[in-house]
Amino acid sequence: MDNLTLEQYYEGYLRMLRIRKFEMRAEENHSKGEIPGALHTSLGQEAEVVGACMALEDDDYMVGNHRSHGHPIGKNADMKPLMAELYARKTGICGGKGGSMHLSDFSIGSLGETSIVGSGLPVAVGAALGSNMLNEGKVTLCFFGDGASNEGAFHEALNLAAIWNLPVVFLCENNGWAVSMPASKAVSVENIADRAVAYSMRSELVTDGQDFESVYMATKRAVDAARAGEGPTLVEVKTYRFAEHAVNMGRMLVDRGEELEGWLKRDPVEILRTKIAEMVGNETRLEEIEDQVEKEIEDALEFAKQSDYPDVADAFDDVYSERVSDFYGLS
Template structure:
């Protein structure tokens, strides 16, 4: 973190708060019937999200998974169009056609997310290939969960990235459960160790609630990729505080009380507030970050409420790329 200034650290806290308050509001809106379907929140995983996205440059690419409101927010997306997309409004980042599981915001390099486990990984790999072909200095990062760590498409992508030395970071968000399946019951060994089979370094961040530890690991991988040294695999051990998706009801509680209490005691936002206080940031400024995040979410909801739904006439727009035929 030698390259980070105090204002960068404050901005990191701001972005973690924006993710937390956005997802908290989205959770309430689902339960009140204001958002169709469901949402998957990153509450508890903010350090992993912001630590990763803050290590990227403005022009770098990323792809996400079904738990992906936080990724574009971590990279600087305005909240209004994101909230409008969740509600299905025409002013959403995907014109109201994607919803919670399929957000994309090209303005910050977010190439999209998908409810199909692992399916966005090759999208980011393709972006990394384009970066190498165009020699534009950009890197690509693919977020995926511990459940996707056992999908074949991950290893096909890692193989191509390793063979072609693509500027690529594979970022495993290991929150230890694929829906309700504990990772240790279906995943053999350490996920980060699998990098060796593809000729790339693998790093495991054990304390994924420490945002600067995540930042340091991902920044090293980004610098390596940008220098033409090829891809890396970074595994971050973290925890989601809410259920897999909002409103989901399961017959059994697969997470015990002691485990949850331990992770709740290491709330990444609380921990980093304490860190900032030790750096000399006053309580008034820290409180202002909290209130600003709440006001920004309120404004995003108002923006969404005041936005129209898409007109039926555009239902089949954007299905195909329009090509101009030349002689």
């Protein structure tokens, strides 16, 4: 497999910085009461999100979870409707009715981010099955956490994907914790990737998930195999979330103390920036990207805040496949 090009490094930095800045502003404005509902960030996990997404083609499918904005941004979503969705506005990507935890953006193949832990895995298997039946040649990437790997849905999904030889990549974002439960106390194996053996499935273990290139390479091998008809792969990426489980949920839930301090020294955004600057010998393009992202975030915020809330009369639109009032013959 070819090494990454310089353009891919820059693209990786752009997308990682977008996640970092988007989520930091979202966190800040959630604290001001501007954004309703729960908000889970991928701060600290940007390299694994973007490295994995960049191994896909633009029209490949992706399924996520409650840690929900990083994934679509990693797959190059437009941040304006994404931010408007967080602000519950009608210009939001789901019309303002999904909010942070229930996003989908079909324009970039994002089939859904959902709040029920483990629920995305069977959806990914369904998408991969559909892609095979329609001969689309698409690969489905499914993000989930270490906590989700203990859910029944994980095991059922991996089993079906294996026996049907489906083009799906199961990507476990092992950030070491499920809310306040450490993976070391809840997961039966040291490496979740080892669970692939139980399903005769290929696996990849990325021990340094703060390194964009390592995640990209492992995921790309899995994506290439899936597209070549060689079936699913379980990829485990060791990473860490820098923020609390959900914004304003309270740090009192768990004190991660020195463990957090140690991981903060391995900031994936800084690691990639330093690597590119050393490769190129200057920071000109990096600074341009930084200015670009600042502007994109400001534009997204302005777009969101200036948009209207959905009308009460439209409450049932986009929620069911047909209007509830029509279904009951009320209109």
